[in-house]
Amino acid sequence: ELKVEQNPLFLSMQEGKNYTIYCNYSTTSDRLYWYRQDPGKSLESLFVLLSNGAVKQEGRLMASLDTKARLSTLHITAAVHDLSATYFCAVDINNNNDMRFGAGTRLTVKP
C-alpha cells in the first residue's frame, strides 16, 4: 500500500527559528510537490520537484528531493508569522500526474 508520511504533523515555532518538515514515501517516483493551505482555503502550489537532487527555494522556504531515499524536505529559515499554514507534500505515483498527499504539517509561528 502506498504511504506518504509527513512529520511532524504539528509544529509550533518561534519567529526567527529554523526547522525542517520531512516527507517520506513508499513508492518509486521522480516527482514530488509541496502545497500550502491556509485555514478554510484552497491549496496553493509552492514547489515542483522533478528529479533526484532537485532543490527549489522561494523566500524563506527551500524544498529538496532525494528519490533514492524517497524523501523530500521543506526547510524553513527564520520563520515569520505569515508562514503559519498547513503544508502538504504530494507524490506523483506512476509518474502520470496522479498524486497522493501526505497528511499535512500544521505550522504555527509564534511571535
Added chain:
Amino acid sequence: DSGVTQTPKHLITATGQRVTLRCSPRSGDLSVYWYQQSLDQGLQFLIHYYNGEERAKGNILERFSAQQFPDLHSELNLSSLELGDSALYFCASSVEIGIGYTFGSGTRLTVV
C-alpha cells in the same frame, strides 16, 4: 482566482439526499481531479478524468460518481448522503504531467 471554478461554495443537505458538485477547469486543462478533505481522513483522491475519459480511481465510494463533459467541465454526484460525507470537496485541473495541479476553492458539504 486560480482559474478553476467550483460551485456551489457551500452546501447543506440532509442525510439520504443527493447532490451534484460542479467544476470548471482552467482554460486549456484537459485533466480534472476530485479530492475529498475531511478532518479524520485528510486529503483523499477520488477520481481523475482526462478529456472526458476516466483515467484513475481512488477511494471513491459506490454512492459517488463523476463524469467529465465535452466542454471539459466535471460533475461529482454524491447520493444517499451520510453524516460522514461532510467534508471539503476539491477539484483540481492540470494541462500536462510535471507541473502539478491548480486547485479550485472547494465546495464545503455539510450533511445534517
